Amino acid sequence: MRRSVARRFAAVLATAAVIVAGVALSINNASAATGGVTGYATQNGGTTGGAGGATVKATTGTQIHAALCNRASSSTPITIQVEGTINHGNTTAVSGDSCNTAASVIELKQISNVTIIGVGAGAVFDQIGIHIREASNIIIQNVTVKNVKKSGSPISNGGDAIGMEAGVRNVWVDHTTLEASGGEAEGYDGLFDMKNDTKYVTLSYSILRNSERGGLVGSSETDLTNSFITYHHNLYQNLNSRVPLLRGGTAHVYNNHYVGIVESGINSRAGGKAKVDNNYFEDSKDVLGTFYTEERGTWQTSGNILDNVTWSSDGTDNHPAGPSMPSTTTVSIPYNFALDNASCVPSVVSQTAGANKGLQVSDGSCSVQTPSQNPTNPTTGPTDPGTSPTNPPTGNNLSVGAGADGSSKADGTSYGSVLDGNMSTYWSPSGTTGRVSVKWGSAVTVDTINIREAAGSEGNIDNWQVVNNANGAVLASGTGAGVISFAATSLTKINFVITSASGTPKIAEFETYA
Incomplete structure (x- = not known):
C-alpha cells in the first residue's frame, strides 16, 4: 500500500x-x-x-x-x-x-x-x-x-x-x-x-x-x-x-x-x-x-x-x-x-x-448547510492586548471600590493593580501559577468576569478556574484570559486561580459584572 x-x-x-x-x-x-x-x-x-x-x-x-x-x-x-x-x-x-x-x-x-x-x-x-x-x-x-x-x-x-x-x-x-x-x-x-x-x-x-x-x-x-x-x-x-x-x-x-x-x-x-x-x-x-x-x-x-x-x-x-x-x-x-x-x-x-x-x-449531524451568521460580526470580541476589549461586558464594573488579595505576588507587582483601571500596572504571581481575588464587605451577585492581561503577556495564561472563595465551588474553568461567564452567584470574594501557564502571567485588570 x-x-x-x-x-x-x-x-x-x-x-x-x-x-x-x-x-x-x-x-x-x-x-x-x-x-x-x-x-x-x-x-x-x-x-x-x-x-x-x-x-x-x-x-x-x-x-x-x-x-x-x-x-x-x-x-x-x-x-x-x-x-x-x-x-x-x-x-x-x-x-x-x-x-x-x-x-x-x-x-x-x-x-x-x-x-x-x-x-x-x-x-x-x-x-x-x-x-x-x-x-x-x-x-x-x-x-x-x-x-x-x-x-x-x-x-x-x-x-x-x-x-x-x-x-x-x-x-x-x-x-x-x-x-x-x-x-x-x-x-x-x-x-x-x-x-x-x-x-x-x-x-x-x-x-x-x-x-x-x-x-x-x-x-x-x-x-x-x-x-x-x-x-x-x-x-x-x-x-x-x-x-x-x-x-x-x-x-x-x-x-x-x-x-x-x-x-x-x-x-x-x-x-x-x-x-x-x-x-x-x-x-x-x-x-x-x-x-x-x-x-x-x-x-x-x-x-x-x-x-x-x-x-x-x-x-x-x-x-x-x-x-x-x-x-x-x-x-x-x-x-x-x-x-x-x-x-x-x-x-x-x-x-x-x-x-x-x-x-x-x-x-453536526452529517448534513450540510449555508449558515446565516456572519463570522466578521460574532457575538463576542477578542481581547485587544493593552487596550479595552472590543466588546466588554455591559453594566458597572463591580471591582471598582472593592478590595483584592492573592496567594503570592512577584516583586514590583500589587494585588491592587488589578482594580485600578490602569493597563500599565499589573499583578503577577511569584511563579507561573497562583491566585488573585476580588472581595467585598457584603455579598454581591456576579455572573461575568473579564481578565485583561498586560501588554506583552497576552496568552501566557493556559488553564484557570474561577472559584467562590466561601465554599470552594468552581464556577468556571478553561484556557486563556478574557471574558468569562457563569451562573449568577452571590458571594463576597471571587478567586481567579491560574493552574498552568506557558509564561509569566500579568493581570492588569480583574473586572467583575452582574
Whole structure:
C-alpha cells in the first residue's frame, strides 16, 4: 500500500499545476463571509477580524498592503475583499504608521482586527504566501494559496502558504485551499505553520494537498510556546507528513478526512497533547503517533475510522499509535462543538472544504448547510492586548471600590493593580501559577468576569478556574484570559486561580459584572 500511495502522490503532483490553474473557474460569488468562528479561535476573548470597520476591495497585493496602511491605526478594524490573482509582480511594500509590509509577500505584521476574504470570481495567491507576525484577531477566508516556495529564485518568499509566528493570537483560517507541487527538494515548505508563541488558532473547512509537509506547531523541540489549535472538517490529501506535527501544546483534531498520507500523520511529540475525534483515515500510513524523535507526545482518541491504514513497527524514534490507537492522556476542550459521525466525514468534507464552496458547513449531524451568521460580526470580541476589549461586558464594573488579595505576588507587582483601571500596572504571581481575588464587605451577585492581561503577556495564561472563595465551588474553568461567564452567584470574594501557564502571567485588570 505504501508504494501505491507514493505513486499516487507523485501522479497528483505532476498534474497539480493544471488543477490549481482551474480553481478560479468554480469560485462562487461571496460578497461577505457566512458561518461563525469555531474551535480555539473562540477562546481568549474570541476572533472577530475586521468586524465593525470599513470594507475595501483589493485586486493586487499592493492594494492589500495599502488598505492596511491607510487605517487610522494598526488596530483599526478592516475587511479586505480580494478578487483576482495576487502574485509577486503586483505585490510591493507600502509604508504607513498603521502597517509594516514587505514586497513579494502578504505581510500581516504588528497589526490586529483584520479580515481577508475572497469574493467575486475568487482570490488566488499565486506563489506568494500570507505571513502573520506579532498580530492578533485575524480572519482569512475563501482564498487559495498555491505553490509558495522557500527557495528557488526568483519566486521564493519563506515557504509557508500561511505562516504564523512571534506572539500571534486569535486567528481563524476558514474555507481555504492550500497546496503545493512538491516537497523540500523542489523548494516548498509547510502549508500551515505556527511558531514562536502562537495561540488560539482554528483551521476549518480547508484543503491541504500535494505537499511534502502539511504544517507544524513549533519549529523545534525547544519551541514549545505554541498551543490551543483546532483542526476540523479539513481535507488532507497526498501529503507526506505533518498533518500536523505538534511539538508541545494542545490541539483538537476532529472530523477531518485524511487520504494518501505517505509517511506519518498526526505527529504528537515533545509533550504535545492531541484530542483526535471522529476523523476518517484512508489509504494512509502511521496516521497517529510520535515520529522522528524520542520526545514523546500523547493523545486522546475516539470515534475514528481507519480505512486501509498500515502501521510500522515501534522502534527508535518511531512510535506509532496503531493499530488500535488507544488513548494515552485526556484532553479537556473548553468550547462547544458538534461531531459528525466519522462514516459521513468524507462526504461532508468533499461538499464543504476549500475555497469557492459557497462557505457551506456541517450542521453536526452529517448534513450540510449555508449558515446565516456572519463570522466578521460574532457575538463576542477578542481581547485587544493593552487596550479595552472590543466588546466588554455591559453594566458597572463591580471591582471598582472593592478590595483584592492573592496567594503570592512577584516583586514590583500589587494585588491592587488589578482594580485600578490602569493597563500599565499589573499583578503577577511569584511563579507561573497562583491566585488573585476580588472581595467585598457584603455579598454581591456576579455572573461575568473579564481578565485583561498586560501588554506583552497576552496568552501566557493556559488553564484557570474561577472559584467562590466561601465554599470552594468552581464556577468556571478553561484556557486563556478574557471574558468569562457563569451562573449568577452571590458571594463576597471571587478567586481567579491560574493552574498552568506557558509564561509569566500579568493581570492588569480583574473586572467583575452582574
